[in-house]
Amino acid sequence: MTRPIHPSRMSLAELEAAWPVDGEIPLPECSYDSELHTGPHATIETAVERAAREAVAREICAGCPAQVFCAAYALKLQPTAGVWAGRTAAEMAAEAPEFNTLAAA
Numbered sequence: 001m002t003r004p005i006h007p008s009r010m011s012l013a014e015l016e017a018a019w020p021v022d023g024e025i026p027l028p029e030c031s032y033d034s035e036l037h038t039g040p041h042a043t044i045e046t047a048v049e050r051a052a053r054e055a056v057a058r059e060i061c062a063g064c065p066a067q068v069f070c071a072a073y074a075l076k077l078q079p080t081a082g083v084w085a086g087r088t089a090a091e092m093a094a095e096a097p098e099f100n101t102l103a104a105a
Contacts, residue, residue: 008034061086
C-alpha cells in the first residue's frame with residue numbers, strides 16, 4: 001500500500017482528482033509550508049518539537065477553506081503521519097469508525 005500524498009504536496013491537478021467538486025477547488029493553506037503538516041524529512045524532531053509543529057499546523061488548518069475536503073480525503077485514505085484537517089493521523093484513525101458509521105446511515 002502506498003503512503004497517501006498530503007494535500008500540501010499535491011499539484012492543482014492532483015487536488016482536483018482527489019476532491020471532485022463543482023467549481024473552483026480551494027487551495028489548502030498547508031500548501032504554503034508543507035513540512036509544517038508532514039514533518040521534517042531530513043532531520044529527526046523531538047517530541048516537544050513535534051507537538052509545537054502540530055499545534056501551529058492545527059491553527060493553520062482551523063482557517064483553511066479546504067478543511068472539509070481534506071478531512072474527507074484523510075478519512076478515506078487513513079494516513080499514518082501528518083496533520084490533516086487540524087487532526088493528527090492518529091486522531092483521524094480514531095474518528096474513522098465513527099465517520100464510516102455516519103456515512104453508511
